[in-house]
Amino acid sequence: MTTHILFAAKSERWPEYEAPLRAALDAEGVDYVLSCEMDAELVDYIIYAPNSGLSDFSVFPRLKAVMNLWAGVEDVVGNKTLTVPLTRMVDEEGLTQGMVEWVSGHVMRHHLGMDAHIVNPDRIWDDTPPPLAKDRKVTVLGLGALGTACAGMLAQIGFAVTGWSRSAKKIADVTCEHGDEGLARALSGAEIVVLLLPNTPATEDVINAERLALMAKGSVIINPGRGPLIDDAALLAALDSGQIGHATLDVFRVEPLPVDHPFWAHPKVTVTPHIASTTRPDSAARVIAHNIRRAETGAPLLHLVDRSAGY
Numbered sequence: 001m002t003t004h005i006l007f008a009a010k011s012e013r014w015p016e017y018e019a020p021l022r023a024a025l026d027a028e029g030v031d032y033v034l035s036c037e038m039d040a041e042l043v044d045y046i047i048y049a050p051n052s053g054l055s056d057f058s059v060f061p062r063l064k065a066v067m068n069l070w071a072g073v074e075d076v077v078g079n080k081t082l083t084v085p086l087t088r089m090v091d092e093e094g095l096t097q098g099m100v101e102w103v104s105g106h107v108m109r110h111h112l113g114m115d116a117h118i119v120n121p122d123r124i125w126d127d128t129p130p131p132l133a134k135d136r137k138v139t140v141l142g143l144g145a146l147g148t149a150c151a152g153m154l155a156q157i158g159f160a161v162t163g164w165s166r167s168a169k170k171i172a173d174v175t176c177e178h179g180d181e182g183l184a185r186a187l188s189g190a191e192i193v194v195l196l197l198p199n200t201p202a203t204e205d206v207i208n209a210e211r212l213a214l215m216a217k218g219s220v221i222i223n224p225g226r227g228p229l230i231d232d233a234a235l236l237a238a239l240d241s242g243q244i245g246h247a248t249l250d251v252f253r254v255e256p257l258p259v260d261h262p263f264w265a266h267p268k269v270t271v272t273p274h275i276a277s278t279t280r281p282d283s284a285a286r287v288i289a290h291n292i293r294r295a296e297t298g299a300p301l302l303h304l305v306d307r308s309a310g311y
Helices: 011-028 092-112 114-118 145-157 179-187 232-241 281-296
Strands: 003-008 032-035 045-048 065-068 137-141 160-165 175-178 192-195 219-223 244-249 269-271
Touching: 003 011, 003 281, 011 032, 011 281, 045 281, 065 281, 092 114, 092 145, 092 192, 092 219, 092 244, 092 281, 137 145, 137 179, 145 160, 160 179, 175 179, 232 244
Parallel strands: 003 032, 003 045, 045 065, 137 160, 137 192, 160 175, 192 219, 219 244, 244 269
Antiparallel strands: none
């Protein structure tokens, strides 16, 4: 039986994804019809971007699953019309690798103190060497697919890495903490903190004034996770007091970041425009096609979202 697949994303994405999706579905041996326009009563699967404008899933009587193109599902997971399985994008080849590269680069930037040498208008010759990675305390909050990959890479480089997650995890060469007490231990004395938690009610403002105070004086916050993880006012106060030495931020509560937001002008903040990790059409298409083939042959879907947890 032919499988009908609706691509529901912004119109400019269709030319980027059509050929990779067709190639991946062909490679998986799926008999399919793929389109960005389709009668609702025919649709079996929806390849979905939360900014597509589609919000009522109840109009698709044959719908079997919705496959999110993004790693984050906070904009769709609470949709009460969505009663079929929802998967999130877990793409080691593209999404995960991109995040590992971005996080590793910015951790190394701050570890080595590169800014002082790149921007040195007074031509100061300071030959103080940075510590070795083994003497630098790095904490990664969030040990899902992205956090686990980043923590593992930082440990391979040689950093003393602590990871924290809601439930207990085990990762080679990473000290893993969990729960409220574990979060305090993970942050205490941390010199570089990387935020890779999902955006849920439980994680909003997880980095607040109290937790910023646990970190080492002059420490660095790196956030490629979600904007609401940080209490912006508390972070700005910690930057002004010197408790936090720098914040490198890729995600924000409002995006694009408003031009009058204090982060743009603050000398201790680096803003990057949500580029830490992006879904790549070629590799994402292979993930989606493989999951559709699994579902059509009776195998369980991969990367299912836990609705109760919100991710």
